[in-house]
Amino acid sequence: MLQINRYVKVSSLEEAYELNQKKNNVIIGGMHWLKMMDRMVGTAIDLSGLGLDEIIETEDSFEIGCMVTLRQLEQHEGLNKYTAGAVADAVKDIVGVQFRNTATVGGSIFGRYGFSDVLTVFLALDTTVVCHKAGEVSLQEYVKLPQDRDILVKLIVKKVPMAVAYQAQRHARTDFPILTCAVSYWNGTWHAAVGARPGRAELVVDENKLVSGETATAEEAKAFGKAVAKQLIYNSNMRGSAEYRQQITPVLVKRAMLAAGKGR
Amino acid sequence: MMELKFSLNGKKVSTIIEADSLLIDVVRDLGCLSVKRGCETSNCGLCTVFVNDKPVLSCSVLAARVEGQNVTTLEGLQEEAAEFGAFLADQGAEQCGFCNPGFMMNAIAMFRENPHPEEEEILSYLAGNLCRCSGYEGQLRSIQTYLAFKDSQKGGV
Ligand SMILES: Cc1cc2nc3c(=O)[nH]c(=O)nc-3n(C[C@H](O)[C@H](O)[C@H](O)COP(=O)(O)OP(=O)(O)OC[C@H]3O[C@@H](n4cnc5c(N)ncnc54)[C@H](O)[C@@H]3O)c2cc1C
Ligand code: FES
Ligand code: FES
Numbered sequence: 025m026l027q028i029n030r031y032v033k034v035s036s037l038e039e040a041y042e043l044n045q046k047k048n049n050v051i052i053g054g055m056h057w058l059k060m061m062d063r064m065v066g067t068a069i070d071l072s073g074l075g076l077d078e079i080i081e082t083e084d085s086f087e088i089g090c091m092v093t094l095r096q097l098e099q100h101e102g103l104n105k106y107t108a109g110a111v112a113d114a115v116k117d118i119v120g121v122q123f124r125n126t127a128t129v130g131g132s133i134f135g136r137y138g139f140s141d142v143l144t145v146f147l148a149l150d151t152t153v154v155c156h157k158a159g160e161v162s163l164q165e166y167v168k169l170p171q172d173r174d175i176l177v178k179l180i181v182k183k184v185p186m187a188v189a190y191q192a193q194r195h196a197r198t199d200f201p202i203l204t205c206a207v208s209y210w211n212g213t214w215h216a217a218v219g220a221r222p223g224r225a226e227l228v229v230d231e232n233k234l235v236s237g238e239t240a241t242a243e244e245a246k247a248f249g250k251a252v253a254k255q256l257i258y259n260s261n262m263r264g265s266a267e268y269r270q271q272i273t274p275v276l277v278k279r280a281m282l283a284a285g286k287g288r
Numbered sequence: 289m290m291e292l293k294f295s296l297n298g299k300k301v302s303t304i305i306e307a308d309s310l311l312i313d314v315v316r317d318l319g320c321l322s323v324k325r326g327c328e329t330s331n332c333g334l335c336t337v338f339v340n341d342k343p344v345l346s347c348s349v350l351a352a353r354v355e356g357q358n359v360t361t362l363e364g365l366q367e368e369a370a371e372f373g374a375f376l377a378d379q380g381a382e383q384c385g386f387c388n389p390g391f392m393m394n395a396i397a398m399f400r401e402n403p404h405p406e407e408e409e410i411l412s413y414l415a416g417n418l419c420r421c422s423g424y425e426g427q428l429r430s431i432q433t434y435l436a437f438k439d440s441q442k443g444g445v
Contacts, residue, residue, distance in 0.1 A: 028308035031290070031352040056330045056348050068307065070353065120416010122336050122343045122394060198331075198415050 026059050033070040037156050037175060043069050044173050051175065053131025054093065056123065071130075076178065079103060088179040090130025094118055094142065097129065106183060107149070108284070110206060113190040114145035117197050130176045136167055136224050139200045143167065144225040145190055147217035148206035150182040164227055186210040187238055189284035191276040192220075195263065202264040205276040207284055209238045216252045216277050221269050222261050228252045235281075245281040249274030294354045296320070297364025305351045311337065312346040315361055322362040322389040326418070333417035334390040336397075337361050343397040362389045368396050375434040381426030387419040395431060404435070 034040040043049050048066040052058060076089030081102040088097070094115045097103065104112050118124055118141060132142040133153065151163040156175040163179070188208040192201040204219040214235050219225025234251060235244040253273035258266035292309075293302045296318060305314055312335045315323050325347055326334035335347040338360040362369055369392050382388060391414070398405060398413040405413065410431055411424075419427070 026308065028306075028350075031307040031350065033352075052350065054348070055350065056345075059348050060329060065308075068350065070350075072353065116412065117415075119331060120333055120394075121397070121413055122333055122345045122416055123330055123348075125342050125344050126349065197412075 026055075026061055026063050026065065028065045028068045030067045031070065032067055033073050035073060037071075037074065037177065040069050040071055040074075041156050041175055043067055044175060051130075051134075053091065053128035053134075054126040055131075056127050057131060057135055057137075071175075076130075084183050086179075086181040086183070088129055088181065090128060090134075090176050090178055092129045094124035094127045094129070094132070095121065097142075098124065103181075106181075106186075107145075107188050110148075110188045110190040111145055114141045114192070114204075114206065117141075117192070117194060117201075119198055129179060133163070133166070133179065134171065134176045136171070138222045138224045139204070139220045140225065141190075141192060141201060141204050141219075144192075144204040144217045144219040145206045146179060146181070147219075147225050147227050148188060148208040148215055149186070150184050150210065152180045152182075154178050154180060167224060167226075184210045187284040189280040191280040191283075193272055193276065200263060203269050203272055203276060205273070205280055207277060207280040209240075209284060214240070214248055214281065216248070216280075218252060218256055218273060218277070221256060221258045221266075222263070223257065223259065226256060228255050240281045242278065242282065245278040246274055248281070249277030252277050290352065292351055292355055294356060295358045297360055298358075307350075307352065309351040310347060311339075311349040311351045311354060311359070314351040315346060315359065320361040320363050324386065324389060326386070326390075331416075331418065332387075332390070333394060334387060336390040336393040336417070338393070338397065341397075341400075343394050362393055365393075365396060368399075372396065372399075372430075372434050375430040375437070376427065379426040379430040379433070381422060381430050382419070383421035387417065387421075391417045391419070391427065399435075399438075403438070407432075 050065050051069045077091040078089050079100050080087040098112045098115050152160050153166040154160050154177045158174050186208055190206045192204045194201050201220045206217045208215045214230040217225045217227045230248055234247045253270050258269045260266045292305045324334045326332035330345055330348045336343050337346045340358050394417050
C-alpha cells in the first residue's frame with residue numbers, strides 16, 4: 025500500500041524541487057502508478073496549483089504542461105489536427121475515460137514505462153522535455169536517462185510539417201498493449217517509434233532511405249517495417265512472445281505508414 | 289491529520305482526513321455508500337465520482353486534492369439515475385448489480401458530454417466500467433433505448 029505522511033500543494037517549482045531532493049518524498053501526478061506500489065512516502069508533492077495543466081498552442085509549437093491529463097491530450101483540437109488524430113489514437117484505449125481524466129503526461133513520460141502508448145507517440149514527434157534544473161533535452165535522450173529527482177515541467181512539440189499515424193496491438197481494449205507503434209515523416213525522412221517490445225519505446229530512422237518520399241508504396245513501407253523489426257530487441261512476457269512481437273512489427277509499421285498523412 | 293472542506297452533492301462539508309486518505313473512503317464515511325471499491329489497480333470503474341463534473345476514479349484520488357472542489361456521487365443524481373435506471377432494468381441488463389453505481393455515473397457523464405453518441409463512442413466511453421456478470425449487451429441496449437426516448441421527448445433529434 026502507498027502510505028503518505030504529509031501532503032503539500034506547492035506554490036512554486038523551486039519549492040517542489042527542494043522537497044523532491046529527499047529520497048522518501050515523491051511528486052504525485054495522477055497517482056495511478058504510484059498507488060500500486062508498496063511504499064512509505066514522507067511528503068507527497070502536489071504540482072496541481074502551478075497552472076501546469078494546460079496545452080498552450082503557439083505559432084510553432086505545443087507546450088504541454090506535466091499535469092495535463094491523457095483525456096486533455098485526447099480531446100485537444102489543435103494537437104489532434106496537427107497529428108491527424110494520432111495522439112488521440114495513442115491514448116484512447118488506456119483503461120477508461122475516468123482514468124484518463126486524472127492520469128498525467130508528466131507521470132507517463134517520467135515513468136518511461138516500456139508499455140507506454142504516450143511515450144511512443146511523442147517519440148515519433150519532434151518533442152523535447154523541459155526539466156526544472158536540467159533544462160530542455162530531446163525526448164529521445166530523456167527516455168534513456170535513469171529516473172532522477174528533477175521535475176518534468178512540460179513537453180514541447182514543435183510544429184514541423186509532418187505526416188504521422190499510430191497503431192497498437194492489444195488483446196482487448198483497456199489492456200496493456202502487446203506492441204505500440206508510431207510512424208512519422210518529417211525533415212525528409214521516415215521515423216518509427218516502437219514500444220512494448222516489452223522494453224520502452226525506441227526510435228528508428230530510415231537512414232538508408234528505403235522509402236523514397238512521403239507517399240510510401242506498400243512495398244517500401246514493408247521494407248522499412250522489416251528493417252525496424254530487425255534493428256530492435258524483443259522479449260517475451262505474459263502478453264506475447266518476442267517472436268510474435270517481432271513478426272507483427274512490420275505489419276503495424278506498414279499500416280501506420282499507409283495511413284499517415286491521410287488526415288481525417 | 290488535516291481539515292478538508294469541499295462540496296459533496298451540492299452541500300458544503302468539512303471533515304478530518306489523513307494525508308493519504310483516498311476520496312473513495314472519505315465520501316463513504318460521509319454516507320455515500322453507492323461508491324464502491326472493486327479493484328486495487330484503477331481498472332474497474334466502480335468507484336466513479338464526478339470532481340467538478342468530470343468522472344474520475346475516487347479510489348485513486350487523494351482526498352486532500354478535492355479541497356474547495358465540487359464532488360458528486362450517485363446519491364446526488366437521484367433524478368437522472370432513476371430515469372436511466374428504469375431502462376437498465378427494462379432490458380434486464382444486470383445480474384448482481386454491483387457494477388451499477390459506477391456504470392450509471394459514467395453513463396450520465398457520457399450523456400452530458402455527448403448526447404448523441406454512436407455505438408462505437410458508447411463502447412469506448414464505457415470501456416473502463418467492468419461488469420463481471422453480463423456481456424455488456426443489455427447495458428448497450430438500455431443506453432440506446434434511453435437515448436431514443438430522450439430524443440422523442442424533445443420531439444425528434
Ligand atoms: C492499471 C493501469 C493500466 C495502464 N495501462 C496503460 C496503457 O495501456 N498504456 C499506457 O500508455 N499507459 C498505461 N498506464 C500508465 C498510465 O497511462 C500512466 O502513464 C501512469 O499511471 C503514470 O501516470 P500518473 O499520472 O498516474 O503518474 P504517477 O503515478 O502519479 O507518477 C508516476 C511517476 O512519475 C513521477 N512524476 C509524476 N509527475 C512528475 C513530474 N512532473 N516530474 C517528475 N516526476 C513526476 C512520480 O513521482 C512517479 O514516480 C496504465 C497504468 C495503470 C495503473
Ligand atoms: S476501485 Fe476499481 S477503479 Fe477504483
Ligand atoms: S451485474 Fe454483476 S458485476 Fe455487473
